[in-house]
Each structure stands twice: as structure tokens, then as C-alpha cells.
Amino acid sequence: MNPILVEATRGGTVESAHRGALVVVDARGTPVRAIGDVTRPVFARSAVKVLQALPLVTSGAADAFQLSDEELALACASHNGEARHVATASGVLAKAGLDASALECGAHWPQHEVAQRELAASGVALSALHNNCSGKHAGFLCVGCMMARAQGRDVRAFVRGYVKADHPVMREISASLQDATGCDLSRAPVGTDGCSIPTFGIALQQLALAFAKVATGVGLSAERAAAAARLRRAVANAPFFVAGSGRFDTRVMQRLGERVFCKVGAEGVFCAALPEAGIGVAIKMDDGNNARAAEVVMAAAIEALVRLDDTERTFVRGFSDVALHNWNGIRVGELRAAAVLRETLRPTDS
């Protein structure tokens, strides 16, 4: 039974609450903070996109296609489907000699409400480019393009079906995930993600370890360590492209730069690499709530684990202790990290 990590109050009374688990580990895999069940496999979903993007760099695609920071950040993104995201995804595909028709992620309306309304008002047709995963898929296709070229194969024919677990592209992506997490994916629970690629059940402590590796490079090959550092820098330089307007990941990294690499996933999963402390963080909310639960927990973790000045601390506190207002702007309640979570995250004397 996981503890309550986040409470939503109204008029001073707790109206709803969110249970979950969090673990923080160092690059040796030693837990330095933990609350709740951190050994149960959880589907990592989009939280691990940076691990799945390592082959984009190690394959040589990032250099061959001269991918910009914006394009690399988009490969790690769950983006809002805003016009700049869509244009950038399209540009990456063009560099690999492909277009939106190669994407196998499916189409959905932009998850960002403003972007959705702008698209509706524009009359532009909805496409797979608007899928929040289109940048990740464009990255997969770049990896596939490199493989096809190396084998002298037709690129379009080679990449077809790249979302399937046994396609050479997806094998490479999953190998990267397995190496970083140390989880034997052949024995892990497996499901199909929203964008149709396989998603694996991985223990929170293994996810946190992978992000400690991303933070430090320790435990990765020199090639993968360099790739991780390049992706972290790219996202820090272009945080709009990893999420978008108003989003937690974008706002936090715009403010804190390379000190935080954080990435939300579906169903209340959230991971972060904190390079200065050399640690990784992994969170899963039992009920799958992101915007109101996993984000509050991550903000509390960043507040406790990252060196911040007073104005930065106030900024981050704005995500872990949030005033809720109604449609008339009247303050109706609060969303806040529970005391037991703050206590768990409190700096130790050692």
C-alpha cells in the first residue's frame, strides 16, 4: 500500500488525494531516498524517451543529419503539438529523406488546449506530426535510415514496421533501454504504448538508476555516456521542444537549465536526472495522474535535492504547493506535497 504523496484541498478540507512511490538512487544504484513500493514493475511509458533516444546519437544519425538542439530535444519529447513542434518533427524526417507518412505513431489532436484550438481554427489537417511522440518517432526513423544506408537497403522499405518489438530499429531502442536500466526486458511485463511501440514494466529503482547514469555517465559505455550528456545539453538549451507552452518540464528546465533533466510519462510516471548531485529520481502515482500528482511530487523532489537560490526555491515551490483558483479567479483550495513526502525528501545529516 503506497502512502498519500499529494493532497488536493478545498476550503481547508482534503478533497482528494494521490498515492504513489518515489525513489532516488545514486549512480551505483544505492537508494538515497525511497517511499512506497519501488520494486514493483511499472510501465515506464514516455518517461524514458531520453534512454530511447541514445541510439539517435550513438548510431551517428545526429551527426550525419546535423541535428540541432531543438531537434534532439524533440526526440526526447512528449510535445504539445504546437506549430513549432510539428514543423521541427517534419524537418527531422526530411533530413532522413522521409515525411509524415513514415510515422507509425498514429494521429491525435494536440494535448495542449491552446494548440488544439489554434489547429482547429487554422483549418490545417491533423496528422501524425501532431502526436506528442512524433519527435521520438522521427528519431527512430533517423536510426532506421542509418541502418538501411549501412546495409545498402531502401530506407522506406527498411523502416516499415519500425514500431514492432522485433524490428531492427526497435531492437536497438530496447537494447539501449535495457542497458541503462539493467532490467532484463525479455522477462519484463510488456504492453503496447499509446504510440504503438512496446513499453516494459521496470522497477522504479531501475528507472532511477538509469537516470542516475544519464546524470553522471557512470555505468554507461563512453559512447552512450557522451550521447546522454549531449541530449541533456540539447534539452537544457531548447526546453520548449521537450514539452511546450505552460508545461512542467519546459518551465522547470527553462529556469534551472542543466541542473535538472526531467521527463514526464503517461499514467503518473516521472523520471529525472540531477547531474550536480549525481542522482536519478523515479516516481509512479498509483492512479496514473500526471498533471496534478506526479508533477507535485517531482517538484518536491527537485526542491529538496537540487541546489537552489531563494527565488528558484520559490519558483519550484509554486509547483509543489499550488494555490487552486476557480473560473472567477477565486482561491478555492490547494494542491500540495504531503508531509510524509517532504519528510522523506528532507536532507540527511550524513
Place this chain on the structure above:
Amino acid sequence: MNPILVEATRGGTVESAHRGALVVVDARGTPVRAIGDVTRPVFARSAVKVLQALPLVTSGAADAFQLSDEELALACASHNGEARHVATASGVLAKAGLDASALECGAHWPQHEVAQRELAASGVALSALHNNCSGKHAGFLCVGCMMARAQGRDVRAFVRGYVKADHPVMREISASLQDATGCDLSRAPVGTDGCSIPTFGIALQQLALAFAKVATGVGLSAERAAAAARLRRAVANAPFFVAGSGRFDTRVMQRLGERVFCKVGAEGVFCAALPEAGIGVAIKMDDGNNARAAEVVMAAAIEALVRLDDTERTFVRGFSDVALHNWNGIRVGELRAAAVLRETLRPTDS
């Protein structure tokens, strides 16, 4: 600690889960089914709009303004903000000699994505009429209009501030709520709702009792019992107006008619009156999840407690045991009522 009532699976593994409580009571207030904590006060939110709409009938406003079933249903609604909802709310206000400027609910974009996109594409300005509560507020204003006329007061001046707890209109609304639930609201936890009216913390078993009264008329004055029956019939005749396209309440009542009156509220609250069995149902999900949790629980309750033929049972099962598909239409998992909930709801031998 409330039990898990709903599970979301992916690839056969439980990915997320929702805890909560449910109680079913008869018109004497005797619990006939219960699971979880049903005595803790929960903010009833929009689930009790039908109780707040009783004065619209008992005040004589429904007759004086010759309100249609559509208009009465809208007074009980959390509507999608679709064009017909907006036009109907506007029409009710006009009957009371008022317009959208009298609404004090605030404006928000339609919660229904399609309606939101249509509004964005139309160029029509967003107004308080699009607020999901605009029909309820239009009903409050009709009550205020009757009061002002009876006192020979200017209607616009009289109704100003009607959302405040101590305004004569809101006193009347809250008195109706108190009478039906049997909860002393002067001692209940109080908060401000999304639409700026007071919302009260009421035990689930008291909410269920109120809906048993709505179902049967037992325990209400003859006047209020008749008003409840009229509102139930209006919603059964015009279920589009209580919610809208694609919504649970609308779809279920379109199919099952007067056998079910159900109404969702914010933060995972859901109530129903089941007239044939003479019972009321009240649900609260701990994490505040409606679409994926409270609705599944309500569907399981309807399935167990309402006399259904086989095709109706299959229809309702489609809400309590739901196949989940991704953006490519691939089946990725299930959303389902937990076994312990089914067991609780199972018909007893007595």
C-alpha cells in the same frame, strides 16, 4: 483506507488503480450495499445539481416561465458547452428577463473537445454561457426572478451576488440540499465550487439517501417530491441537455430512460436515483477521477441494481469493463470494475 474499485491494465498487467467508496441506500436510509468509508464528508460538487434545482420547480418558476424538459434538464446539468446547450441556457435567461451578463459562474472553454474546437473555429466569443454550470445558474436566476417579483423588487438588482451563501437565492438552494440530504449544512465543511457557489462536505450515505428520496419521493414534502419526479422525467426526456455528446450520463439515460437518473460531479463524485428499486447510490473516488474511475463504478452499480435485458446489460458492461485502444486503434488494455466491487454489488439472496 478505501479499497481499489477500478483497475486499468496494459498488456494484462495492472498499470494504475483507483480507490474509492460506494454506498447504496433505500428511502429509509438503510444501506443495502456499501464499500469503503461512507461516513466521511465529501464535497458533493455538481453531483447534487438536481437537489439544487428543486426550488426552480417549487418556486413556481418552471411553470411561470413554461420551462421545457430541455431547459429543466439543463438546470440539472454539467453540460459540454455545445451550441444547443449554450442556446438553451441563453433562452432560460431571456425568459427571466436576463442575459449572460447576470451569470456569476465565470467563463471557461467547453470541456467537450469537439465543442471546444468548433467554438474556436467559429470565432464566437467565449462567455459564461459556455460554463458547464450555466444551466444551473440560469435556474438559480429564475428562482431569484420569482423572489424579486414577489417582493416587488428590481430583478437585476435583487439577483446580484446570488452565488454567495447568504444571498436569499442561495439560502433557498442550500435549504433544499439540506432537506434532501438530512445533513446540517451549518456544521458541514464548506468550500467554494468551480462556479463560485458554496459546496458542502456531506457523507456519502447522506448523499445516497437524498437520491433515494429523489427516486421515490419518500421523505420529501409533497411539493418537493413532485418537483423531483418532474426533473427526473425532464432529464429522461432530454438527456442530451444534462451532459452532452459522448458523455456517460447522456448515453446511459438515452438508453435506460427513467430507470436511471445519474449525475456526475467534479473530483470523482457520482450519484444516482434508481426509481424501480427505490434506492439511491453515491460514489466518491479518492483521487478525484471521474471519466475513468467514478463512471466505471457507477456502471457496475447500474448493472447490478437495475433490471436490464441482455442487450442493455451488454451496453452497460461497455462502461464497466472497457477495452482501451491507442491512437492506431490497437487494443492496449482494459479499464474494469475490480472484483471486490462486483462482489459488493452482487444481488443478495434476501
